[in-house]
Amino acid sequence: MTSHGGREAALVSRTGNSIRVAINGAEDIAEFREKNGVWISEDCDPATVDFALTKLAAKTAVCVDDCICPPELAARLVTMLYESEREPKGIRRR
Numbered sequence: 001m002t003s004h005g006g007r008e009a010a011l012v013s014r015t016g017n018s019i020r021v022a023i024n025g026a027e028d029i030a031e032f033r034e035k036n037g038v039w040i041s042e043d044c045d046p047a048t049v050d051f052a053l054t055k056l057a058a059k060t061a062v063c064v065d066d067c068i069c070p071p072e073l074a075a076r077l078v079t080m081l082y083e084s085e086r087e088p089k090g091i092r093r094r
Contacts (some may be wrong), residue, residue, distance in 0.1 A: 011051075019049070 009021040017034040039047045
């Protein structure tokens with residue numbers, strides 16, 4: 001996660017609307033509380049908190065076009081399903 005001036009931090013715990021983080025380069029654990037969608041530091045300063053999984057999920061979003069194969073491939077795969085005795089080229093059963 002990123003917080004407190006853009007520095008990387010590791011999430012120590014999260015309960016309800018508060019988090020405790022170990023910020024790189026800091027000696028103490030920092031605590032932040034969320035109020036009305038804004039993270040607030042122990043010193044009552046607003047903070048931006050970005051969780052790594054949120055960024056990863058946004059980057060790996062799948063759209064419908066990613067799931068569509070060419071018609072030729074689809075026809076070949078369907079044919080292979082119905083012709084179980086036919087082995088695909090390059091694949092051997094053990």
